Amino acid sequence: MPLAITRHRARLGPAEFTVIRPARPLTRAVLLDHDRHLDAYLDQDAAQRIGGLWELAASSPRSLIHLPLRTNPPPPHAPSEVGTRRLDLVLLHHSLQFAPARWKEVRSRLGPGRPQAVKLPDEPRPDGAVIPSEARHHRENRDLFHQHLHAETLFMTGSAKVFRETTRHFLDVARHGPGYIPIHPNYPHFCTELHANDGILGAAREIHIEYCDQWPP
Template sequence: MKLPITIHQAQLGSTKFKVIRPARPLVHAVLNDHDRHLDAYLDQDAAQRIGGLWKLAASSPRSLVHLPMRGNRSPFHEPPEDSTRQLDLVLLHHSLQFAPSRWKEIRRRLGPGRQQTVTLPGPEHTGEVVIDHESRHYQENRDLFHQHLHAETLFMTGSAKVFRETARHFFDVALNGPGYVPVHPSYPHFCTEFHSNDGVLGDAREIHIEYRDQWES
Protein backbone atom coordinates (compact mmCIF):
# COMPACT_ATOMS: atom_id res chain seq x y z
CA MET A 1 0.00 0.00 0.00
CA LYS A 2 1.08 3.58 -0.67
CA LEU A 3 0.74 5.85 2.35
CA PRO A 4 1.05 9.65 1.98
CA ILE A 5 2.68 11.15 5.07
CA THR A 6 4.11 14.45 6.24
CA ILE A 7 7.51 14.49 7.95
CA HIS A 8 8.21 17.19 10.52
CA GLN A 9 11.37 18.11 12.40
CA ALA A 10 11.52 19.76 15.81
CA GLN A 11 14.46 20.58 18.05
CA LEU A 12 14.53 20.89 21.83
CA GLY A 13 17.94 22.01 23.03
CA SER A 14 20.50 19.80 21.34
CA THR A 15 18.02 17.02 20.54
CA LYS A 16 16.25 16.74 17.19
CA PHE A 17 12.96 14.89 16.85
CA LYS A 18 11.34 13.47 13.72
CA VAL A 19 7.54 13.44 13.76
CA ILE A 20 5.48 11.62 11.11
CA ARG A 21 1.83 12.46 10.51
CA PRO A 22 -0.71 11.28 7.92
CA ALA A 23 -0.70 13.71 4.99
CA ARG A 24 -4.49 13.92 5.03
CA PRO A 25 -6.48 14.34 8.25
CA LEU A 26 -8.01 11.19 9.74
CA VAL A 27 -11.46 12.78 9.66
CA HIS A 28 -13.50 9.75 10.70
CA ALA A 29 -11.36 8.51 13.56
CA VAL A 30 -12.01 9.01 17.26
CA LEU A 31 -10.11 7.68 20.29
CA ASN A 32 -12.06 7.93 23.54
CA ASP A 33 -10.63 7.57 27.04
CA HIS A 34 -13.09 5.76 29.32
CA ASP A 35 -10.78 5.56 32.33
CA ARG A 36 -10.54 1.75 32.55
CA HIS A 37 -10.36 1.16 28.80
CA LEU A 38 -10.06 2.96 25.47
CA ASP A 39 -12.47 2.96 22.52
CA ALA A 40 -11.48 3.70 18.91
CA TYR A 41 -14.17 4.34 16.27
CA LEU A 42 -13.03 4.28 12.64
CA ASP A 43 -14.40 4.29 9.13
CA GLN A 44 -12.80 2.20 6.40
CA ASP A 45 -10.35 4.85 5.22
CA ALA A 46 -9.14 5.69 8.73
CA ALA A 47 -8.74 2.02 9.68
CA GLN A 48 -6.74 1.32 6.51
CA ARG A 49 -4.41 4.27 7.01
CA ILE A 50 -3.92 3.67 10.72
CA GLY A 51 -2.96 0.08 9.90
CA GLY A 52 -0.33 1.52 7.58
CA LEU A 53 0.88 3.98 10.21
CA TRP A 54 1.11 1.10 12.71
CA LYS A 55 3.40 -0.73 10.28
CA LEU A 56 5.36 2.46 9.70
CA ALA A 57 5.95 2.74 13.45
CA ALA A 58 7.45 -0.78 13.34
CA SER A 59 9.95 0.26 10.68
CA SER A 60 10.71 3.79 11.99
CA PRO A 61 12.26 3.30 15.43
CA ARG A 62 13.74 6.82 15.51
CA SER A 63 10.46 8.63 14.83
CA LEU A 64 7.29 9.67 16.64
CA VAL A 65 4.19 8.76 14.61
CA HIS A 66 1.49 11.28 15.50
CA LEU A 67 -2.20 10.69 14.71
CA PRO A 68 -4.16 13.91 15.43
CA MET A 69 -7.76 12.91 16.25
CA ARG A 70 -8.97 14.70 19.36
CA GLY A 71 -10.71 17.50 17.46
CA ASN A 72 -12.76 15.11 15.28
CA ARG A 73 -16.54 14.83 15.36
CA SER A 74 -17.96 11.83 17.19
CA PRO A 75 -19.87 9.13 15.27
CA PHE A 76 -22.59 9.37 17.92
CA HIS A 77 -25.43 11.88 18.00
CA GLU A 78 -25.73 11.86 21.78
CA PRO A 79 -23.17 13.87 23.81
CA PRO A 80 -20.35 11.86 25.41
CA GLU A 81 -20.35 10.99 29.10
CA ASP A 82 -18.79 13.57 31.39
CA SER A 83 -15.91 11.18 32.12
CA THR A 84 -15.11 10.63 28.42
CA ARG A 85 -12.43 12.63 26.64
CA GLN A 86 -11.04 12.40 23.12
CA LEU A 87 -7.34 11.83 22.62
CA ASP A 88 -4.63 12.12 20.01
CA LEU A 89 -2.33 9.13 19.53
CA VAL A 90 1.46 8.87 19.29
CA LEU A 91 3.20 5.61 18.34
CA LEU A 92 6.87 5.20 19.26
CA HIS A 93 9.58 2.61 19.68
CA HIS A 94 10.68 1.92 23.25
CA SER A 95 14.35 2.44 22.36
CA LEU A 96 13.68 6.19 21.96
CA GLN A 97 13.14 6.44 25.72
CA PHE A 98 10.99 9.46 24.99
CA ALA A 99 9.55 11.46 27.90
CA PRO A 100 5.88 12.34 27.15
CA SER A 101 6.30 15.51 29.20
CA ARG A 102 8.32 16.90 26.24
CA TRP A 103 5.53 16.33 23.74
CA LYS A 104 3.60 19.56 24.25
CA GLU A 105 6.69 21.64 23.47
CA ILE A 106 7.57 19.51 20.44
CA ARG A 107 4.02 19.72 19.10
CA ARG A 108 4.11 23.50 19.40
CA ARG A 109 7.32 23.69 17.33
CA LEU A 110 6.17 21.57 14.38
CA GLY A 111 6.09 23.43 11.09
CA PRO A 112 4.29 22.50 7.85
CA GLY A 113 6.70 19.63 7.19
CA ARG A 114 7.40 17.96 3.87
CA GLN A 115 5.16 15.46 2.16
CA GLN A 116 6.31 12.03 1.10
CA THR A 117 4.70 8.76 0.02
CA VAL A 118 5.96 5.53 1.56
CA THR A 119 5.27 2.04 0.25
CA LEU A 120 4.31 -0.57 2.84
CA PRO A 121 3.06 -4.17 2.71
CA GLY A 122 -0.71 -3.91 2.33
CA PRO A 123 -3.48 -5.68 4.24
CA GLU A 124 -3.28 -8.64 1.87
CA HIS A 125 0.13 -9.44 3.42
CA THR A 126 -0.95 -9.43 7.06
CA GLY A 127 -1.27 -13.20 7.01
CA GLU A 128 2.45 -13.47 6.31
CA VAL A 129 3.27 -12.31 9.85
CA VAL A 130 3.76 -15.49 11.86
CA ILE A 131 2.76 -14.94 15.47
CA ASP A 132 4.01 -17.18 18.26
CA HIS A 133 1.04 -16.81 20.59
CA GLU A 134 2.54 -19.11 23.23
CA SER A 135 5.74 -17.06 23.62
CA ARG A 136 3.69 -13.91 24.20
CA HIS A 137 2.73 -15.29 27.59
CA TYR A 138 6.25 -16.13 28.71
CA GLN A 139 7.48 -14.06 31.63
CA GLU A 140 10.50 -13.09 29.52
CA ASN A 141 8.33 -11.50 26.81
CA ARG A 142 9.40 -7.88 26.31
CA ASP A 143 7.38 -7.25 23.13
CA LEU A 144 4.63 -5.43 24.98
CA PHE A 145 2.83 -2.13 24.65
CA HIS A 146 3.09 0.44 27.41
CA GLN A 147 0.89 3.51 27.57
CA HIS A 148 1.32 7.00 28.95
CA LEU A 149 -1.16 9.85 28.89
CA HIS A 150 0.00 13.44 28.60
CA ALA A 151 -1.31 16.64 26.95
CA GLU A 152 -4.53 14.94 25.77
CA THR A 153 -2.40 12.37 23.94
CA LEU A 154 -2.08 8.61 24.37
CA PHE A 155 1.48 7.36 23.87
CA MET A 156 1.71 3.75 22.69
CA THR A 157 5.28 2.57 23.23
CA GLY A 158 6.37 -0.83 21.97
CA SER A 159 8.84 -2.88 19.98
CA ALA A 160 8.96 -3.19 16.21
CA LYS A 161 7.67 -6.74 16.59
CA VAL A 162 4.55 -5.85 18.56
CA PHE A 163 3.66 -2.99 16.21
CA ARG A 164 4.14 -5.26 13.19
CA GLU A 165 2.05 -8.08 14.65
CA THR A 166 -0.87 -5.93 15.79
CA ALA A 167 -1.38 -3.78 12.67
CA ARG A 168 -3.75 -6.54 11.53
CA HIS A 169 -6.45 -5.27 13.91
CA PHE A 170 -6.92 -2.13 11.83
CA PHE A 171 -6.73 -3.91 8.47
CA ASP A 172 -9.33 -6.38 9.75
CA VAL A 173 -11.72 -3.50 10.47
CA ALA A 174 -11.03 -1.89 7.07
CA LEU A 175 -11.50 -5.13 5.12
CA ASN A 176 -14.46 -6.66 6.93
CA GLY A 177 -16.36 -3.83 8.61
CA PRO A 178 -18.00 -2.35 5.47
CA GLY A 179 -19.33 -5.74 4.34
CA TYR A 180 -20.50 -6.86 7.76
CA VAL A 181 -22.65 -3.90 8.76
CA PRO A 182 -25.17 -3.92 5.84
CA VAL A 183 -26.01 -7.62 6.28
CA HIS A 184 -26.41 -7.44 10.06
CA PRO A 185 -28.95 -4.61 10.49
CA SER A 186 -30.09 -5.87 13.89
CA TYR A 187 -26.53 -5.78 15.25
CA PRO A 188 -24.30 -3.69 12.93
CA HIS A 189 -21.29 -3.97 15.20
CA PHE A 190 -17.97 -5.09 13.74
CA CYS A 191 -15.06 -4.79 16.13
CA THR A 192 -11.73 -6.13 17.32
CA GLU A 193 -9.57 -5.28 20.31
CA PHE A 194 -6.22 -5.25 22.03
CA HIS A 195 -7.24 -7.58 24.86
CA SER A 196 -5.45 -8.16 28.14
CA ASN A 197 -5.30 -11.89 27.38
CA ASP A 198 -3.51 -11.39 24.06
CA GLY A 199 -0.06 -11.09 25.63
CA VAL A 200 0.69 -7.72 23.97
CA LEU A 201 -0.28 -5.33 26.77
CA GLY A 202 2.18 -4.54 29.53
CA ASP A 203 1.41 -1.38 31.46
CA ALA A 204 -1.46 -0.62 29.10
CA ARG A 205 -5.25 -0.60 28.99
CA GLU A 206 -7.39 -2.58 26.57
CA ILE A 207 -8.39 -0.87 23.32
CA HIS A 208 -11.71 -1.68 21.67
CA ILE A 209 -11.72 -0.85 17.93
CA GLU A 210 -15.10 -0.54 16.20
CA TYR A 211 -16.07 0.10 12.59
CA ARG A 212 -18.56 2.94 12.08
CA ASP A 213 -20.14 3.85 8.75
CA GLN A 214 -22.38 6.65 10.05
CA TRP A 215 -20.78 9.91 11.21
CA GLU A 216 -22.06 13.34 12.14
CA SER A 217 -21.81 15.82 9.28
Protein backbone atom coordinates in the same frame (compact mmCIF):
# COMPACT_ATOMS: atom_id res chain seq x y z
CA MET B 1 0.69 0.10 -1.07
CA PRO B 2 1.89 3.75 -0.78
CA LEU B 3 1.00 5.74 2.31
CA ALA B 4 1.00 9.56 2.06
CA ILE B 5 2.63 11.16 5.10
CA THR B 6 4.32 14.38 6.17
CA ARG B 7 7.66 14.21 7.95
CA HIS B 8 8.36 16.93 10.51
CA ARG B 9 11.37 17.81 12.64
CA ALA B 10 11.51 19.65 15.95
CA ARG B 11 14.59 20.60 17.97
CA LEU B 12 14.64 20.94 21.76
CA GLY B 13 18.10 22.04 22.84
CA PRO B 14 20.60 19.48 21.52
CA ALA B 15 17.90 16.90 20.74
CA GLU B 16 16.10 16.66 17.39
CA PHE B 17 12.89 14.69 16.98
CA THR B 18 11.25 13.33 13.84
CA VAL B 19 7.46 13.30 13.83
CA ILE B 20 5.41 11.57 11.12
CA ARG B 21 1.78 12.45 10.47
CA PRO B 22 -0.79 11.33 7.89
CA ALA B 23 -0.75 13.70 4.91
CA ARG B 24 -4.55 13.99 4.96
CA PRO B 25 -6.46 14.48 8.22
CA LEU B 26 -8.10 11.38 9.67
CA THR B 27 -11.45 13.15 9.97
CA ARG B 28 -13.57 10.05 10.59
CA ALA B 29 -11.60 8.62 13.46
CA VAL B 30 -11.84 9.26 17.18
CA LEU B 31 -10.16 7.83 20.28
CA LEU B 32 -12.14 8.08 23.51
CA ASP B 33 -10.85 7.66 27.05
CA HIS B 34 -13.38 6.29 29.55
CA ASP B 35 -10.90 6.03 32.43
CA ARG B 36 -10.99 2.22 32.62
CA HIS B 37 -10.98 1.51 28.90
CA LEU B 38 -10.37 3.10 25.51
CA ASP B 39 -12.62 3.11 22.44
CA ALA B 40 -11.59 3.85 18.85
CA TYR B 41 -14.23 4.51 16.17
CA LEU B 42 -13.07 4.45 12.54
CA ASP B 43 -14.48 4.49 9.04
CA GLN B 44 -12.93 2.35 6.31
CA ASP B 45 -10.44 4.95 5.08
CA ALA B 46 -9.24 5.78 8.59
CA ALA B 47 -8.87 2.11 9.52
CA GLN B 48 -6.84 1.42 6.37
CA ARG B 49 -4.52 4.38 6.90
CA ILE B 50 -4.09 3.81 10.63
CA GLY B 51 -3.15 0.22 9.81
CA GLY B 52 -0.48 1.64 7.50
CA LEU B 53 0.79 4.00 10.19
CA TRP B 54 0.82 1.13 12.70
CA GLU B 55 2.99 -0.86 10.29
CA LEU B 56 5.18 2.21 9.74
CA ALA B 57 5.75 2.45 13.50
CA ALA B 58 7.32 -1.01 13.35
CA SER B 59 9.88 0.08 10.76
CA SER B 60 10.55 3.62 12.06
CA PRO B 61 12.15 3.15 15.50
CA ARG B 62 13.59 6.69 15.54
CA SER B 63 10.32 8.49 14.79
CA LEU B 64 7.15 9.50 16.62
CA ILE B 65 4.02 8.63 14.63
CA HIS B 66 1.41 11.27 15.51
CA LEU B 67 -2.30 10.83 14.72
CA PRO B 68 -4.14 14.11 15.46
CA LEU B 69 -7.64 12.95 16.44
CA ARG B 70 -8.74 14.88 19.50
CA THR B 71 -10.62 17.65 17.66
CA ASN B 72 -12.72 15.21 15.60
CA PRO B 73 -16.42 14.92 16.50
CA PRO B 74 -17.40 11.42 17.69
CA PRO B 75 -20.06 9.35 15.90
CA PRO B 76 -23.63 9.74 17.21
CA HIS B 77 -23.72 6.41 19.07
CA ALA B 78 -20.39 6.89 20.87
CA PRO B 79 -20.53 7.19 24.68
CA SER B 80 -20.79 10.79 25.88
CA GLU B 81 -20.91 10.43 29.66
CA VAL B 82 -19.18 12.90 31.95
CA GLY B 83 -15.45 12.24 32.12
CA THR B 84 -15.13 10.88 28.58
CA ARG B 85 -12.42 12.73 26.66
CA ARG B 86 -11.03 12.65 23.14
CA LEU B 87 -7.35 11.95 22.64
CA ASP B 88 -4.62 12.19 20.05
CA LEU B 89 -2.47 9.11 19.51
CA VAL B 90 1.32 8.76 19.28
CA LEU B 91 2.99 5.47 18.30
CA LEU B 92 6.66 4.97 19.16
CA HIS B 93 9.28 2.27 19.50
CA HIS B 94 10.41 1.58 23.06
CA SER B 95 14.08 2.05 22.14
CA LEU B 96 13.43 5.76 21.45
CA GLN B 97 12.94 6.31 25.21
CA PHE B 98 10.95 9.47 24.57
CA ALA B 99 9.57 11.22 27.65
CA PRO B 100 5.87 12.08 27.09
CA ALA B 101 6.33 15.19 29.26
CA ARG B 102 8.31 16.68 26.36
CA TRP B 103 5.53 16.13 23.83
CA LYS B 104 3.63 19.38 24.27
CA GLU B 105 6.77 21.38 23.49
CA VAL B 106 7.73 19.14 20.56
CA ARG B 107 4.21 19.43 19.13
CA SER B 108 4.30 23.24 19.37
CA ARG B 109 7.50 23.39 17.30
CA LEU B 110 6.32 21.35 14.32
CA GLY B 111 6.16 23.14 10.98
CA PRO B 112 4.21 22.16 7.86
CA GLY B 113 6.43 19.14 7.24
CA ARG B 114 7.78 17.52 4.09
CA PRO B 115 5.35 15.40 2.02
CA GLN B 116 6.45 11.84 1.34
CA ALA B 117 4.97 8.58 0.02
CA VAL B 118 6.00 5.49 1.97
CA LYS B 119 5.82 2.04 0.41
CA LEU B 120 4.18 -0.51 2.69
CA PRO B 121 3.61 -4.25 2.14
CA ASP B 122 0.37 -5.06 0.31
CA GLU B 123 -0.42 -7.80 2.82
CA PRO B 124 0.34 -8.23 6.54
CA ARG B 125 3.79 -9.60 7.36
CA PRO B 126 4.16 -13.40 7.46
CA ASP B 127 3.89 -15.24 10.76
CA GLY B 128 7.67 -15.40 11.12
CA ALA B 129 7.77 -11.62 11.67
CA VAL B 130 5.36 -11.59 14.61
CA ILE B 131 5.42 -12.83 18.18
CA PRO B 132 5.46 -16.64 18.57
CA SER B 133 2.33 -17.67 20.48
CA GLU B 134 4.28 -19.63 23.08
CA ALA B 135 6.32 -16.53 23.96
CA ARG B 136 3.45 -14.08 24.42
CA HIS B 137 2.75 -14.93 28.05
CA HIS B 138 6.36 -15.60 29.00
CA ARG B 139 7.56 -13.64 32.03
CA GLU B 140 10.42 -12.06 30.06
CA ASN B 141 8.36 -11.14 27.00
CA ARG B 142 9.37 -7.60 26.03
CA ASP B 143 7.09 -7.42 23.00
CA LEU B 144 4.36 -5.60 24.89
CA PHE B 145 2.52 -2.31 24.60
CA HIS B 146 2.84 0.27 27.36
CA GLN B 147 0.74 3.43 27.56
CA HIS B 148 1.16 6.92 28.95
CA LEU B 149 -1.27 9.84 28.91
CA HIS B 150 0.05 13.38 28.56
CA ALA B 151 -1.11 16.60 26.89
CA GLU B 152 -4.40 15.03 25.71
CA THR B 153 -2.41 12.32 23.94
CA LEU B 154 -2.22 8.55 24.38
CA PHE B 155 1.31 7.23 23.85
CA MET B 156 1.47 3.61 22.63
CA THR B 157 5.03 2.38 23.16
CA GLY B 158 6.03 -1.05 21.88
CA SER B 159 8.45 -3.17 19.91
CA ALA B 160 8.54 -3.64 16.15
CA LYS B 161 7.10 -7.14 16.61
CA VAL B 162 4.09 -6.05 18.65
CA PHE B 163 3.24 -3.27 16.18
CA ARG B 164 3.41 -5.76 13.28
CA GLU B 165 1.40 -8.32 15.24
CA THR B 166 -1.46 -5.88 15.85
CA THR B 167 -1.65 -4.07 12.49
CA ARG B 168 -4.16 -6.72 11.44
CA HIS B 169 -6.82 -5.32 13.79
CA PHE B 170 -7.12 -2.13 11.75
CA LEU B 171 -6.90 -3.91 8.41
CA ASP B 172 -9.68 -6.27 9.55
CA VAL B 173 -11.89 -3.27 10.37
CA ALA B 174 -11.21 -1.76 6.93
CA ARG B 175 -11.85 -5.08 5.17
CA HIS B 176 -14.86 -6.43 7.05
CA GLY B 177 -16.51 -3.35 8.56
CA PRO B 178 -18.37 -1.99 5.49
CA GLY B 179 -20.06 -5.29 4.59
CA TYR B 180 -20.69 -6.51 8.12
CA ILE B 181 -24.07 -8.18 8.74
CA PRO B 182 -25.02 -8.09 12.44
CA ILE B 183 -25.77 -11.47 13.98
CA HIS B 184 -26.82 -10.04 17.36
CA PRO B 185 -28.55 -6.71 18.18
CA ASN B 186 -25.93 -5.96 20.86
CA TYR B 187 -23.20 -5.99 18.20
CA PRO B 188 -24.49 -3.87 15.30
CA HIS B 189 -20.99 -2.94 14.04
CA PHE B 190 -17.85 -4.91 13.23
CA CYS B 191 -15.31 -4.58 16.04
CA THR B 192 -12.07 -6.00 17.38
CA GLU B 193 -9.86 -5.39 20.41
CA LEU B 194 -6.32 -5.04 21.62
CA HIS B 195 -7.03 -7.43 24.48
CA ALA B 196 -5.09 -8.35 27.61
CA ASN B 197 -5.67 -12.07 26.98
CA ASP B 198 -3.64 -11.80 23.77
CA GLY B 199 -0.46 -11.29 25.78
CA ILE B 200 0.38 -7.97 24.09
CA LEU B 201 -0.44 -5.48 26.87
CA GLY B 202 1.97 -4.59 29.62
CA ALA B 203 1.19 -1.35 31.47
CA ALA B 204 -1.67 -0.65 29.08
CA ARG B 205 -5.46 -0.69 28.91
CA GLU B 206 -7.48 -2.61 26.37
CA ILE B 207 -8.61 -0.75 23.25
CA HIS B 208 -11.95 -1.53 21.61
CA ILE B 209 -11.78 -0.74 17.86
CA GLU B 210 -15.10 -0.37 16.05
CA TYR B 211 -16.08 0.32 12.46
CA CYS B 212 -18.47 3.23 12.04
CA ASP B 213 -20.02 4.73 8.88
CA GLN B 214 -22.32 7.25 10.62
CA TRP B 215 -20.53 10.52 11.31
CA PRO B 216 -21.54 14.16 11.89
CA PRO B 217 -21.53 16.24 8.67
